[in-house]
Amino acid sequence: MTLDILKRPLSELTDLSFSCACGHEHSIKIGTLAVGPGASARVAETAAAYAPRRILLAADVHTFAVLGERVLQQLKDAGLEADAYVFPEQHLHPDAFAVGRLFLEASDEKAGYSLLIAVGSGVLNDMTRLVSGRLGLPYFIVCTAPSMDGYAGSSSPIVCRGTKLSFYSHYADAIFADTDVMSRAPREMIAAGFGDVLGKYTALADWLLGERERGEYRCPLISDFMRGALETCAASAEGVANRDPEAVGHLTEALILSGMAMGLAGVTRPASGCEHHIAHYCDIDAVANGRDYPLHGASVGVAELAMLRFYEFARRDGLTDIETPSADAVRALLCKVGAPVRPAEIGISTELFRRAILEAMHLRPQYSMLKHVAAAGKLEEYTDSVVKELCD
Numbered sequence: 001m002t003l004d005i006l007k008r009p010l011s012e013l014t015d016l017s018f019s020c021a022c023g024h025e026h027s028i029k030i031g032t033l034a035v036g037p038g039a040s041a042r043v044a045e046t047a048a049a050y051a052p053r054r055i056l057l058a059a060d061v062h063t064f065a066v067l068g069e070r071v072l073q074q075l076k077d078a079g080l081e082a083d084a085y086v087f088p089e090q091h092l093h094p095d096a097f098a099v100g101r102l103f104l105e106a107s108d109e110k111a112g113y114s115l116l117i118a119v120g121s122g123v124l125n126d127m128t129r130l131v132s133g134r135l136g137l138p139y140f141i142v143c144t145a146p147s148m149d150g151y152a153g154s155s156s157p158i159v160c161r162g163t164k165l166s167f168y169s170h171y172a173d174a175i176f177a178d179t180d181v182m183s184r185a186p187r188e189m190i191a192a193g194f195g196d197v198l199g200k201y202t203a204l205a206d207w208l209l210g211e212r213e214r215g216e217y218r219c220p221l222i223s224d225f226m227r228g229a230l231e232t233c234a235a236s237a238e239g240v241a242n243r244d245p246e247a248v249g250h251l252t253e254a255l256i257l258s259g260m261a262m263g264l265a266g267v268t269r270p271a272s273g274c275e276h277h278i279a280h281y282c283d284i285d286a287v288a289n290g291r292d293y294p295l296h297g298a299s300v301g302v303a304e305l306a307m308l309r310f311y312e313f314a315r316r317d318g319l320t321d322i323e324t325p326s327a328d329a330v331r332a333l334l335c336k337v338g339a340p341v342r343p344a345e346i347g348i349s350t351e352l353f354r355r356a357i358l359e360a361m362h363l364r365p366q367y368s369m370l371k372h373v374a375a376a377g378k379l380e381e382y383t384d385s386v387v388k389e390l391c392d
């Protein structure tokens with residue numbers, strides 16, 4: 001019965017609430033989910049239903065040119081009052097300063113904004129979610145690239161206080177993922193989204209490991225739900241590489257479902273495990289030392305290869321029997337879409353990559369393959385091996 005709920009098309013998974021065999025009540029509420037060719041044409045009619053006093057559209061120079069300008073015109077053509085705030089940077093950083101600038105615009109009392117619409121990907125979505133949440137306003141995200149899994153999430157990673165902090169806020173009221181637009185996104189952004197999705201192999205394996213080794217809560221239904229989207233996306237590698245809108249649609253759905261799976265489960269487990277801990281460690285190190293950090297999904301994809309090797313070694317040494325694909329198979333998929341497969345390709349030094357593997361487990365309380373291997377006294381040995389393989 002509950003399985004059938006999650007087998008509905010994504011556009012119908014907007015307002016879910018059900019009792020699950022795992023003993024939990026799962027619920028998530030997103031007003032509108034529009035994924036597919038031409039989906040961005042529906043922004044104005046959806047906005048009109050909110051009867052907004054005035055709308056603020058947030059974009060950067062790139063996303064405004066690609067789609068924001070068109071959406072702004074669509075809102076005006078529908079008779080809605082709307083302004084745009086376009087960040088002028090070529091490379092916008094999601095830091096406290098940028099959040100503050102958006103906050104100043106969005107809270108302008110004279111304008112009286114009552115709905116925010118972000119047009120962009122991770123950075124604009126994270127900042128607009130946080131600002132709208134603090135102002136108690138609804139917000140929409142009109143996606144421009146299938147680059148990360150935060151569209152349907154509720155937290156915003158922001159560079160603040162010399163590190164990268166997650167601020168918990170609210171879900172988007174509407175998500176528009178126009179695959180005609182997203183399939184034309186920069187190649188490295190599409191490849192990063194693909195890497196973020198493939199990271200779910202070890203995230204889901206870690207979730208099972210946590211249940212087996214530490215009795216942590218796990219929902220098999222949500223795990224299967226995530227795995228289904230992951231497998232469909234992985235099978236679309238060829239199409240993603242060729243920017244086929246249908247394949248990019250599968251990638252986009254997997255990214256949106258990742259956020260939803262976390263929301264439904266009430267834990268980050270379905271979408272984040274040891275591979276995300278390593279990527280996060282590298283980001284924090286970069287911020288602390290004033291360096292730029294790679295696209296989230298690019299570092300997740302590279303870390304995924306190291307952690308799939310860990311699972312292979314652990315099976316060889318009798319530490320687990322949890323199945324994962326081989327690192328070689330996943331590397332072939334990443335290579336197919338042009339995603340990075342070595343730390344050096346994304347500016348992560350050998351020293352940092354080694355330190356991240358050795359120390360990332362301390363960033364999060366969850367049990368993971370990193371903790372499992374450390375408990376068995378094998379952490380240094382496995383780390384030497386993957387660092388040699390991926391960094392030499």
Ligand SMILES: [Zn+2]
Pocket residue numbers: 020021022023024026219220221222
């Ligand atoms: Zn459940």
Ligand SMILES: [Zn+2]
Pocket residue numbers: 148149196271276296300
């Ligand atoms: Zn991620």
